[in-house]
Amino acid sequence: MSGTPPDRPAARLSDRCRRGLAAVALALAVLVAAAGCTGPVRSDGVYASKAAATAAAAASAVQTARLAVQEAVDGRLFGRTLAQTLAEAASDAGDAQTTFDAIQPPDGRADVLRDQLDGLLTPAVSALEDLRIAARRGDVAQLPSLAAPLPRLSDKLEQVQKAHR
Amino acid sequence: MARRLDAALELLDRQLVDKDGRLAGKVDDLELTDPGDGLEQPRVTAILTGPDALAGRLHTRFGRWLQGVVLRLLARQGPARVPLEQVQAIGSSIELRVAAGRLDTGQGWARRLIGRLPGAGEGDAAQ
Amino acid sequence: MRLSDLLGAEVVDEHGRAVGKVHDVRLEQAGPEQADLGPGLRVEGLIVGRPALGARFGFGRGVQGPWLLRLVFGSLGHDGHDVAWHRIRSIRDRRIRIAGTADDLPTPQPSGD
Amino acid sequence: MRKLLEIALGILTAIGGFVDIGDLVASTETGARFGLGLAWVLLVGVVGIVIYAEMAGRVASVSGRAVFDLVRERLGAGAGLLNLAASFFITLLTLAAEIGGVALSLQLATSVNYLLFVPVVGFLVWLVCWRVRFELMDNAVGLLGLALIVVAVAVWRAHPDWGAMLHSATHPVVPTTESHAAYWYFAIALLGSAMTPYEVFFFSSGAVEQRWTRSDLLVNRLNVYIGFPLGGLLALALMVAAALVLEPLGIDPSHLSQAALPTSLVLGRLGLALALLGFFACTFGASLETALSCGYSIAQYFGWQWGKFVKPAQAPRFQLAVLVSIALGVGLVLTTLDPVQITEYAIVLSAAALPLTYLPLLIVANDPAYLGGKVNSRLSNAIASLFLVVLVLASVATIPLMIASKAGGG
DSSP states (O other): OOSSOOOHHHHHHHHHHHHHHHHHHHHHHHHHHHHOOSSOOOSHHHHHHHHHHHHHHHHHHHHHHHHHHHHHHTTOSOHHHHHHHHHHHHHHHHHHHHHHHTSOOOSHHHHHHHHHHHHHHHHHHHHHHHHHHHHHHTOGGGHHHHHTTHHHHHHHHHHHHHHHO | OOOEEEHHHHTTTOEEEOTTSOEEEEOOEEEEOOOTTTTOOOEEEEEEESHHHHHHTSOSHHHHHHHHHHHHHHTOSSOEEEEGGGEEEESSSEEESSOGGGSOOSOHHHHHHHHTSTTOOOOOTTO | OBHHHHTTOEEEOTTSOEEEEEEEEEEEEOSSOOSTTTTOEEEEEEEESSOOHHHHTTTTTTOOOOHHHIIIIITSOOOSEEEEGGGEEEEETTEEEESSOGGGSOOOOOOOO | OHHHHHHHHHHHHHHHHHOOHHHHHHHHHHHHHHTTTTHHHHHHHHHHHHHHHHHHHHHHHHHOOOHHHHHHHHHHHHHHHHHHHHHHHHHHHHHHHHHHHHHHHHHHHHOSOHHHHHHHHHHHHHHHHHHSOHHHHHHHHHHHHGGGHHHHHHHHHTOOOHHHHHHHHHSOOOOTTSOHHHHHHHHHHHHHHHTOHHHHHHHHHHHHHTTOOGGGHHHHHHIIIIIHHHHHHHHHHHHHHIIIIIHHHTOOOOSHHHHHHHHHHHHHHHHHHHHHHHHHHHHHHHHHHHHHHHHHHHHHHHTOOOOTTSOGGGSHHHHHHHHHHHHHHHHHHHTTOOHHHHHHHHHHHHHHHHHHHHHHHHHHTTOHHHHGGGOOOHHHHHHHHHHHHHHHHHHHHHHHHHHHTTTTTO
């Protein structure tokens, strides 16, 4: 800043500028907070809602896979379309788990919730991966047995989602 | 009664259409005679068209910078001039007596580029 | 000189008081009316003052338009001044000095060609 | 007889050409998340695009001038340039989304990574824009798009409880699993997908391309009043199919594959094949329309010769603008940004910019200097003005809602 003392009009101007800048900075802060980036989560409530969202995303992927397998078994899907649908379901579930695991649980209670949800996500993701591999190989016969655990998993995931929404 | 026109409202940004009905750019500015010290009433001598004429209307640093960039890009000294005598009629668009090819409206570089592609057909004979 | 040099120029009266900015230039056909433009167009005067968005949308000229838009834009009618060219005393890089003062300038009529 | 054929062809093309990747994604996602809670917005969007598309077609037919040419004349060079920058950016984003949509359709049929298809699709889109006559292109793609009717057939064959559906559509309620912010965010996305600005640029420029005159006003009106609503029905069918099948299972679709599941569930492989053809045709058709619209908007702003009705060499800068836009669109998709994500941003930004397109159009449609006696009737002015208020409100609400609902994710 130049050393010369600011004369009257310039001083008044800089006051107005400073006030203006402060207002802009405040507005930006509010916007960023509202946008809810996935930084470390402080209160337990927010962690629970993140868990609920993850459970919903995983449940959606599992249900998609169940519907696709059911249609494939009934001969209503092409092999390649089934493979693509299952590949996307598997990647959705995997992404949901990686994003969720990256969040630092704030306290002990959150740890319990984390383990409970991971207990469902891990088998769900591996089941979907197995289905994707089987579909890409084209052996439709194996699909029903690989898809067997999906109904239980999707019910449990939906319970988690409802409990912590 | 001599016809009267509001230049900005009824000439500026109007579409130039050549004698074959081909579109030949917009009225981006008007060239006037210099009033000089005697301050005589300036006469409109030509219509100016081209991105550089358009950029010239932004009387800001950015406008002058943009004008420089556009001129270098189109490798031209100034905007295309359409002498006023070549104007046939003024309506919701400006009809010209001359073919668009005769006007140096900066189609050249684009036409050479596109002309190389198969099936481009040939441009106006005059271009 | 170009039209864009006049557009947006600052107009001041003989006492140096600001009259407004030029937002349009009125042209008239120089000499007797011949085919089309004949001897060409000459600057008759400047229209100075707030730009009339409503005029730009054509509300001054025959556009009835939805009343809602006329309500919003129509009201920005001509409240500028019509400065005849002969009143201009000097033009120096986008600053135009005229004789007389703002209030003895008529409000511009639509060119109505 | 020829006239009748022309009208029928025009209507069929309008139906098949209505749905694009924006409608596909928005209708399917809103059906899966809100059931028929947002069906009313689709109706509003269709009425809006009908009113303004008819105006655009009339202005172009009577004055021979397309929308963007008049936007600059009415708003002046400065405001016109801002309008061009916003409209071009959104149309380019939509072009990228459409090209991505074509690639996703091919991926769904072949299970080959969509990124491999993108450059090929880009080249094909350019080739058609460059060589194929306008009517042939418009009609062929529009008719192929009719394959999407299979979704409506699937809904019909599913024998849904029509009464309950009508009730849930006329008494919209926000599901407990969704926030109000998300509900209104998707309402705006749906409106943006139905009234995407490029549809007006393309429709008005198309009227000039096909050299429509006053005598074609009837064809214009029939195309719009019959073709667009039936096209809107296809979008509604996608929404209902998602509401019937995906919503009960809690599936939140974010891939084209999920959008096809309801149809294959009801109609099996034949249904799926037609659905895939429909997805391909409507996104490919929309890629052509958006690519040309990019060229139209720039060329019309600068006054360059434009259009496919002249040889490319006579409209070199227009053709160059189309070529560069397609290259930019392909480049954007090749950044591996998910095309469905690009689509969501494109339709939401469209919603935010709707007044930019529709205000000048409404003004020009009232100007006897362009339309003579064919200016808007009092009724169409009243409806159009009401819509403009809705569009301004939607436009203002877009960004805050986007933040509040964390882009629909909230």
